[in-house]
Amino acid sequence: MRSFPTNRRTALGVGLAAGAAALGVGACGRSSGAGPAKQGQPISSGPAKGALTMWAMGTEGDKLPALAREFEKQNPGVKITVTAIPWDSAYDKFTTAVAAKKTPDLAMIGSTWMGALASANGLDPMPPGLIKPADFFPGPMRSTMVGGATYGVPWYAETRVLFYRTDLAAKAGVVPPKTWPELKTFATALRAKGGARFGLALTPGGEGSWNTFMPFAWQAGASITAKDGKTFSLNSPEMVRALDFYRSMYAEKLVPPTQPIGQPVQDFVAGRVGSFVSGPYDMTNLADLGGPGFKQKYALAPLPAGRKSASFAGGGNLAVFVDSKNRDAAWKFVRYLSQPATQVRWYRTSNDLPAVTSSWRDPALANDKYLAVLGQQLTSAQSPPAISTWEQIAKSIDGAVERMARQTQTASAAAAQIQQECQQVGTGV
Amino acid sequence: MASATTGSVQPKSAPANAAVSGRPRRGSSPRRRREIRAAWGLSAPFIILIAVFMAGPVVASLFMSLTDMRAADLRNPFAVNFTGLDNFVKLFSDPIFGQAALNTVYFVGVGVPLTILVALVVAVALDKGINRFRTFFRVAYYLPVVTSIVAISVVWRFLLQPDNGLINTVLSWVGVAGPDWLKDSFWAMPSLIVMACWRNFGNLMVIFLAGLQAVPRGLLEAAAVDGATGFARFRLITLPLLRPTLLFGGVVTGIGYLQFFEEPMVMTQGGPLNRTLSVSFDVFNQFGFGNYGYAAAMSYVLFLGIVLLTLFQFKLLGRDND
Numbered sequence: 001m002r003s004f005p006t007n008r009r010t011a012l013g014v015g016l017a018a019g020a021a022a023l024g025v026g027a028c029g030r031s032s033g034a035g036p037a038k039q040g041q042p043i044s045s046g047p048a049k050g051a052l053t054m055w056a057m058g059t060e061g062d063k064l065p066a067l068a069r070e071f072e073k074q075n076p077g078v079k080i081t082v083t084a085i086p087w088d089s090a091y092d093k094f095t096t097a098v099a100a101k102k103t104p105d106l107a108m109i110g111s112t113w114m115g116a117l118a119s120a121n122g123l124d125p126m127p128p129g130l131i132k133p134a135d136f137f138p139g140p141m142r143s144t145m146v147g148g149a150t151y152g153v154p155w156y157a158e159t160r161v162l163f164y165r166t167d168l169a170a171k172a173g174v175v176p177p178k179t180w181p182e183l184k185t186f187a188t189a190l191r192a193k194g195g196a197r198f199g200l201a202l203t204p205g206g207e208g209s210w211n212t213f214m215p216f217a218w219q220a221g222a223s224i225t226a227k228d229g230k231t232f233s234l235n236s237p238e239m240v241r242a243l244d245f246y247r248s249m250y251a252e253k254l255v256p257p258t259q260p261i262g263q264p265v266q267d268f269v270a271g272r273v274g275s276f277v278s279g280p281y282d283m284t285n286l287a288d289l290g291g292p293g294f295k296q297k298y299a300l301a302p303l304p305a306g307r308k309s310a311s312f313a314g315g316g317n318l319a320v321f322v323d324s325k326n327r328d329a330a331w332k333f334v335r336y337l338s339q340p341a342t343q344v345r346w347y348r349t350s351n352d353l354p355a356v357t358s359s360w361r362d363p364a365l366a367n368d369k370y371l372a373v374l375g376q377q378l379t380s381a382q383s384p385p386a387i388s389t390w391e392q393i394a395k396s397i398d399g400a401v402e403r404m405a406r407q408t409q410t411a412s413a414a415a416a417q418i419q420q421e422c423q424q425v426g427t428g429v
Numbered sequence: 430m431a432s433a434t435t436g437s438v439q440p441k442s443a444p445a446n447a448a449v450s451g452r453p454r455r456g457s458s459p460r461r462r463r464e465i466r467a468a469w470g471l472s473a474p475f476i477i478l479i480a481v482f483m484a485g486p487v488v489a490s491l492f493m494s495l496t497d498m499r500a501a502d503l504r505n506p507f508a509v510n511f512t513g514l515d516n517f518v519k520l521f522s523d524p525i526f527g528q529a530a531l532n533t534v535y536f537v538g539v540g541v542p543l544t545i546l547v548a549l550v551v552a553v554a555l556d557k558g559i560n561r562f563r564t565f566f567r568v569a570y571y572l573p574v575v576t577s578i579v580a581i582s583v584v585w586r587f588l589l590q591p592d593n594g595l596i597n598t599v600l601s602w603v604g605v606a607g608p609d610w611l612k613d614s615f616w617a618m619p620s621l622i623v624m625a626c627w628r629n630f631g632n633l634m635v636i637f638l639a640g641l642q643a644v645p646r647g648l649l650e651a652a653a654v655d656g657a658t659g660f661a662r663f664r665l666i667t668l669p670l671l672r673p674t675l676l677f678g679g680v681v682t683g684i685g686y687l688q689f690f691e692e693p694m695v696m697t698q699g700g701p702l703n704r705t706l707s708v709s710f711d712v713f714n715q716f717g718f719g720n721y722g723y724a725a726a727m728s729y730v731l732f733l734g735i736v737l738l739t740l741f742q743f744k745l746l747g748r749d750n751d
Contacts (some may be wrong), residue, residue, distance in 0.1 A: 095500050095503070095719070098504065099500070099503030099504055114718065115500065116500065118671070119501045119502035120500060120502075120503065120504060121501070121504060122504070183668065203698065205701070206698065206700060207698060258591075258612045260590070260591075261586075378652060388499075388500075388501055388719070389718070389719075391717065391718050391719075392718040392720075395714070395718075399702075399703070402700065402701065402702060403702065406614075406701070406702065408702065426500070428499070
C-alpha cells in the first residue's frame with residue numbers, strides 16, 4: 001500500500017506537467033491581426049504534369065471524370081483521380097483534411113464554406129491572372145473572396161427564382177409579379193381565382209431557410225455585414241422591412257404555415273400550391289414527380305424586386321489546397337474547367353449552370369426559356385459574405401425566419417435578436 | 430501495484446518464478462527491480478491504451494474548454510488563447526443553451542419516471558398476469574430497443590403526421606382535431622418523450638423481470654397467509670426488494686436520457702423554435718460550427734449534470750440503512 005500514493009502523485013505530476021506544457025504553449029496565444037491580404041504565387045507556363053487528386057460532391061463527383069479524361073488528353077503526363085464524396089459529410093471531411101494537412105490537391109467546395117476553409121489557412125490563394133473575375137457572375141465570384149484575397153474560382157452557379165403554375169395563373173388572369181405588393185396580389189389571385197389552397201409557398205424556418213429569406217432582405221437593400229466586413233448590420237431598417245414582409249405573408253395566411261418533407265413540390269404538382277421560391281434543382285424534382293408533361297404547366301420568373309432586384313447565389317467553387325504537392329497542375333485544371341467552352345460542355349454533362357457569363361450565349365442555354373430566367377436572375381444574385389462563422393450566422397437567421405413564420409416575435413425584435421446573436425459570434429475576421 | 434513494491438509478488442508469478450530459479454525467494458534489490466520492470470512491462474499496454482485513448486482526449490477536451498479554440502485552429506492547436514472560465518461564464522448568458530438545458534430537464538424529469546413506470550408495469554404483467562404468449566410479448570416489447578432509430582423515425586413520423594397520421598385519424602373518430610405534433614411548440618416535446626419511452630422501456634423491462642424473479646416466493650406466500658392483499662404484497666415486499674434494480678434502471682436511464690440526442694436529430698432537428706433542442710444537440714451544433722472550446726465547456730456542464738442526477742438517484746433509492 002505504501003507505493004500507491006507515490007504512484008498517484010506521479011500520475012498526477014505527469015498530468016499536471018502535460019497540462020502545464022499545453023497551457024504554456026497555449027499562453028503564447030494567437031498571432032494578432034490577420035495581416036495583409038494574401039497574394040497568390042504565379043504558376044508555371046506550359047502543360048500540366050504529374051498526378052492530381054480531386055474531391056467533388058454528388059453528381060459532380062460522378063460525372064467529372066469525363067472532363068478529367070479530356071484534360072489528360074490535352075496535357076499528356078497528367079493523371080487526375082476524382083473521388084466522389086457525399087454532400088452530407090463533405091464539410092466535415094474538408095475541415096478534418098485541412099486540420100490533418102492531408103488534403104487532396106483540389107476540390108469542389110460549397111460556396112458558403114470558403115470563409116471557414118480559407119480562414120483555417122487551408123486554401124491556396126489564386127495565382128494572379130488565372131482568370132478574369134469580370135467573366136463570372138458577380139455573386140458567385142464574391143463567394144471566393146475572403147478577407148480581400150481570392151481563394152478559388154466559381155465552377156457552377158445556382159440561384160433562387162419563382163416557380164409558378166402557368167395554368168393557374170392564366171385561370172386567375174395574373175402575370176408574374178414584379179414588385180412586393182404584386183407578389184401579394186399574385187398569391188391572393190392564385191388562391192381566390194386559380195383554385196390553389198395557397199397561392200405561394202415560402203420556407204417557414206428550419207435549416208437553410210435563409211436561402212429563401214435573404215433574397216427579400218437583399219431586395220430591400222439590407223446587407224449582412226457592415227461596410228468594414230467585420231461587424232454585422234442585421235438590425236438595419238431594410239432588414240426589419242424584409243422580415244416584416246416575410247412575416248406578413250404568414251400573418252395574412254398567403255403561404256402554408258408549415259412545410260412537411262417533400263413539400264411544396266408535391267403540392268405544386270397537385271395544384272394545391274400555385275407558386276414557390278426555389279432553385280434549379282427543383283426542376284429535376286418536378287420532372288420526377290410530375291412526369292414529362294408537367295413542364296408545360298409551370299414556368300419560372302425572376303423574384304419580384306423590392307428596392308432592387310436580388311436573389312441568392314449559391315453553387316460550387318473550385319479551390320486548390322495549400323498542402324497540394326502539385327499546385328501548378330491543380331490550378332491549370334481549375335483554369336481549364338472555368339473556360340467558357342468547358343463550362344458549356346459541363347452543363348451538357350451535369351446540368352450544372354455555368355458560372356461564366358459568356359457560356360450562356362451558347363444555344364444550348366440561350367434558347368431555353370427556363371434557363372434564361374435563371375441566367376437573368378444570376379446577374380443580380382448575391383452571395384452571403386465568406387466569413388468563417390457563416391454556418392452559425394445562417395442558423396441565427398434561420399431562427400428569425402421561423403419566428404416570423406410563427407409570428408412569435410415582431411420584425412424589429414427579431415432583427416435586434418439576430419444582430420445581437422451574430423455580434424456575439426463575430427465574423428472570425 | 431502495492432504488492433510489487435512491498436516484495437510480495439502476485440500469486441500467479443510467484444510459483445512460476447520459484448520453479449524456474451529453484452531458489453528460495455529473497456528481497457534482493459536487482460531481482461526486485463527486475464520484477465518491477467516486468468510488472469510495468471506487463472501493464473504497459475493497458476496504461477498506454479488508457480493514456481492515449483481515454484486520459485489523453487479527456488485532458489485535451491478539458492484544455493479545449495478553457496481556450497477559445499475554433500475549427501480554424503486545428504492546424505496549429507496550441508496557438509490559441511487561454512480564456513480561463515470565460516466559456517463557462519458565457520454559457521450562462523447563452524439563451525439557446527438555457528433553452529436546451531430546460532428542455533433536457535423537462536425530458537429527463539418526465540421521461541425517466543415515465544419509462545421506469547411503464548417498464549415496471551409491463552414487467553409485473555409479464556411476470557404475473559400474462560401466461561399465454563409470454564415470449565411473444567417479451568420479444569415485441571424488446572423489439573424497439575434493437576430497431577434502428579432511422580426506421581423508428583420513419584414510422585413515428587407517419588404516426589404523428591398532422592393530416593393523415595394514425596394518431597390524428599384515431600383522434601378524429603372521437604371528434605378531436607389533433608395538433609401537428611412535431612411542429613407544435615407545445616406538443617413536440619411530449620411526442621418525443623413518448624417516443625423515447627416506447628423505444629427504451631424494453632431494456633428496463635428485461636432488467637425488472639430479472640429483479641422480480643429474484644424476489645423470494647416464500648416471503649410473498651407468507652404475507653399472503655398473513656392476509657396481505659396483492660397490492661400490499663407488491664408495495665411492502667416486492668418494491669423494497671426491487672430497490673437496487675430500480676436504482677440501476679434509474680441511473681442507466683437517467684444517464685441515457687440526459688444525453689438525449691437521436692430523437693430530436695431524426696424527428697425535429699431541435700425545432701420548433703428550439704423547443705426540442707437538447708444539451709447534447711446544442712453541443713453537436715457548436716462542434717459543427719467549429720466552436721470547439723465552447724462546445725467542450727458545454728459537454729463538461731452536461732457531464733456535471735449527469736453526476737448530480739446520479740448522486741440524487743443514489744440518495745433517493747440507494748441503501749440508507751447500512
